[in-house]
Amino acid sequence: MKVYLDNAATTKLDEHVLEAMLPYMREEYGNPSSIHAFGRKTRSAIEVARKTVSKLLNVAPSEIFFTSGGTEADNMAINQSIHSLGIKHAITSKIEHHAVEHTLQVLEKEGKIKLSWVNIDSKGNVDLNHLEELLKNNERTFVSLMHANNEIGTLLPLEKVGEICAKYDAIFHSDTVQTMGHYPMDLQKIKVHFITCAAHKFHGPKGVGFLYVNHSVKIQPMIHGGAQERNMRGGTENTQGIIGLAKALEICYNEMDEHIAYIQGLKNYMKEQLEKTIPAIEFNGETSNEKSLYTVLNCLFPAHPDAEMMLFNLDIAGIAASGGSACSSGSNQGSHVLRGIGADQTRASVRFSFCKYTTKEEIDYTIEKLKAMLK
Secondary structure, eight states, rough: EEEOBBBBTTOOOOHHHHHHHTTHTTTTOTTTTOOOOHHHHHHHHHHHHHHHHHHHHHSSSGGGEEEESHEEEEEHHHHHHHHHHHHEEEOTTSOOHHHHHHHHHHHHHTTTTTTEEOOBBBTTOOHHHHHHHHHHHHHSEEEESSSBBBTTTTOHHHHHHHHHHHTTTHHHHHHEETBBTTTTOOTTTOOEEEEEGGGGTTTHHHHOEEEEEEOTTOOOSSOOOOOOHHTTOOOOOOOOHHHHHHHHHHHHHHHHHHHHHHHHHHHHHHHHHHHHOOOOOOSOOOSTTTOOTTEEEEEEEOOOOOGHHHHHHHHHTEEOOOOSOGGOOOOOOOSSHHTTTTTTTTEEEEEOOTTTTOOOHHHHHHHHHHHHOOO
């Protein structure tokens, strides 16, 4: 049996998304910047996709900029805010995605910003009192805190953080790569300047995403050499990717309630069964329905002689899971997120992540294999 429980790393492409993309890979291949009929056709399709995305998020189409994915979108928001807005202080946490953490550390090393780290607890929750204290005691600040942690699933109270940032005139960026398409987002109700998206996290294609830039913020382009994306991102657009992103997000919004109920049920079921089967098991991050991303369950297994081999043994059993972020899986340095929350790294931690294609039978199979491994 083959079981894919690594949906936080990437997801299977939805067949309806592929169908929407195929015409723009076969027949409608014009360059969107060309003025002839071939180009006008693809330009129109991109703008329809932009309107689809903007309508779902309740923003203006002019606030959506298509990118190559979440990492580029994060880099664009961070670098261009510091460059364009004259900001000298930034706040983030020790458990952010490396697209955020490393980018801010480079800016600090270059002497462009002073970087402050907001306190977090053992579950990955941000200390909002400390955040306010840091904002109060520094000049105008750029704040970057992710909506849901990609490894442990702990959710940030996005609206509350937005209110705190607004109180101190801070620029607020949230990496929403793990939550885009999984939760409804009305950006008229959330005080956030930048959010990010990677289509492959919600059954869209790889290599495409977007950055939302609130109309109140004016930043300079990060990529030069073309007038695409209203002069904000040079380079010929990934037309089929953009079409696929919009279609995938539209499907997510149309089926969201159903998928939340189904996937949350699978996560809760797996947690309950693991607790019955492996009594000494613990979980990294928040696990309650209200405070945790419903697609992620990070398990801290009891001490075992074969703990270091658990991911390999799962792979041999046909089960795909993760010990951390796929983006840094080749580093051999362990998880910076688990270090950041002080998790016991002498024990094996495995992230299982679910989607609409995951089945109860796959969960049962995985639990049986885990039980055998931990005898």
